[in-house]
Amino acid sequence: MGTCYLMKGRENAAKPYRAEWYDFFSKPGKRKIGGTKTFATLREGNRWWQDMERENAAYFRGETRVRSCKFGAFATAWADDLAYSENTNKSYRSNVRALIKHFGEETPVAAITAADVRAMKADLKRRGRSDGTIRVRLVVLNKLMQAAIVEGLRSDDPTQGVERPAEVRHRARIVTLDEILQVVEKLDERLRAPVLLAWYTGLRIGEVCGLHIENLNLDRARLQIVQIMFQDGTERVGAKNGRDDQWVGLAAQIVEVLREHLRKFPPLPSGHIFSYVGRDGSLKPLGQAYLRRHFRKACEAAGLSGRMPKFHELRHSCATYLAENEASAYAIKALLRHSRLDTSQRYIDELEVDQLLETLDRVHGAQSGEPAEPAELAESAELVAA
Structure with a gap:
C-alpha cells in the first residue's frame, strides 16, 4: 500500500465514507488500486488507515516477521x-x-x-x-x-549473563608402547595393523576405517587422508577439516606392519585396506563399531591396569609418546593435523607438569624419608608454576 484517499461515497448510506489505496509498486501514471473499504464516519476511516500504516511500516522493518517466527x-x-x-x-x-x-x-x-x-x-x-x-x-x-x-529476529542474546557450569576436562587414558603390544597380541590378525596404525600415527577411527589402497604410499612412507568412514558405514570424501591435501608420515615400524598386513590380507575390490569376516563368511570393510568392540575386548583380555582406554585415546597416546621423546609442538601439530598450535602444546604442558610432580616427589621423599601427599605435591607445583 502506498497512497490512501478517504472520500464521500454515494452507494452506501449506512457507511458513506470510502477508502481507496494504491499499490506501492505501481508504475508512475499507472497506479493500480489496491482495494477499497467503507466506514460509517470519517474518524473511523482515519483510525483504520493509521493502523494500516503502522502495520505496513512494521512489515518493512521486519517486526512482523519477528513476531511470527516460531x-x-x-x-x-x-x-x-x-x-x-x-x-x-x-x-x-x-x-x-x-x-x-x-x-x-x-x-x-x-x-x-x-x-x-x-x-x-x-x-x-x-x-x-x-x-x-x-x-x-x-x-x-x-x-x-x-x-x-x-537473521534479524531479535536484538539481544538472552543467554548472556547466565553462568555456565565450569568445563571439566578429564585426562585421557594414555596407552604406553608396552601396553599396546599386549593389546595387539589379543587381537585378531586382521585388526592388529589398524590398531597399531592409530597408535603410531594418531589417525582417528573414521580415518583408519576409510583408508584406501590408492591413498597409501609405502615406498615414500606416507598416506593421504581422503575418505572418512562414519559409524553407519557411509563414507565422506575429504578430511575432517575439509582439506583434501592431508598427508601423514609413517614410521619405519608401521610401514613394515602395513606391508605384512597387505601380504596376508589383500585390499578389498572397493579399495579398503582393512576388512573383517562377516557372519555370512564374506569380507566386509572394517567399520567403527566392529573395531571399537574388539579393541575394548582385547584391552580387557590384556589385563590393562586402571581405566580401560577408548579407541580415540590412541590418538592422545601418540601425541604423548611424541612429547615424551622431545618432539616440538609444531611436529605434533603436523602429524596429528591439529588446526591450532595450542591443542598440540597441551600435550607438552601436561608432560612437563607430570615430570615436575615426579621431581617434587623424589625431592620431598628424600628429605622426609617418605613420599609427599598428592595434595602437597599439587600445591608445590602451583607455587613453582607461579
Whole structure:
C-alpha cells in the first residue's frame, strides 16, 4: 500500500465514507488500486488507515516477521543446516529437540528472555542433569540466539549473563608402547595393523576405517587422508577439516606392519585396506563399531591396569609418546593435523607438569624419608608454576 484517499461515497448510506489505496509498486501514471473499504464516519476511516500504516511500516522493518517466527521451526531449520561431522550434528539436533520441548514449538524466537534461560537451567538441575549436560544445552542455545540475531529476529542474546557450569576436562587414558603390544597380541590378525596404525600415527577411527589402497604410499612412507568412514558405514570424501591435501608420515615400524598386513590380507575390490569376516563368511570393510568392540575386548583380555582406554585415546597416546621423546609442538601439530598450535602444546604442558610432580616427589621423599601427599605435591607445583 502506498497512497490512501478517504472520500464521500454515494452507494452506501449506512457507511458513506470510502477508502481507496494504491499499490506501492505501481508504475508512475499507472497506479493500480489496491482495494477499497467503507466506514460509517470519517474518524473511523482515519483510525483504520493509521493502523494500516503502522502495520505496513512494521512489515518493512521486519517486526512482523519477528513476531511470527516460531522457535520450533527456526531451531529445527538451523540444526538441519549444520555441516559438522555426523556425531556432532546428531548431538546438536538432540539438544535442539530438548530446547524446543522446554520453550515450546510455538513460542516466538523474540519472546525468550534471560529469565526463561535461568528457569531452564534451574529445571535441568532439579531433574538431576549433570553440569556437562547443562553446559552443552546453554552453549547450543547461545549459538541459536546468535543465529537469530544475525537473521534479524531479535536484538539481544538472552543467554548472556547466565553462568555456565565450569568445563571439566578429564585426562585421557594414555596407552604406553608396552601396553599396546599386549593389546595387539589379543587381537585378531586382521585388526592388529589398524590398531597399531592409530597408535603410531594418531589417525582417528573414521580415518583408519576409510583408508584406501590408492591413498597409501609405502615406498615414500606416507598416506593421504581422503575418505572418512562414519559409524553407519557411509563414507565422506575429504578430511575432517575439509582439506583434501592431508598427508601423514609413517614410521619405519608401521610401514613394515602395513606391508605384512597387505601380504596376508589383500585390499578389498572397493579399495579398503582393512576388512573383517562377516557372519555370512564374506569380507566386509572394517567399520567403527566392529573395531571399537574388539579393541575394548582385547584391552580387557590384556589385563590393562586402571581405566580401560577408548579407541580415540590412541590418538592422545601418540601425541604423548611424541612429547615424551622431545618432539616440538609444531611436529605434533603436523602429524596429528591439529588446526591450532595450542591443542598440540597441551600435550607438552601436561608432560612437563607430570615430570615436575615426579621431581617434587623424589625431592620431598628424600628429605622426609617418605613420599609427599598428592595434595602437597599439587600445591608445590602451583607455587613453582607461579
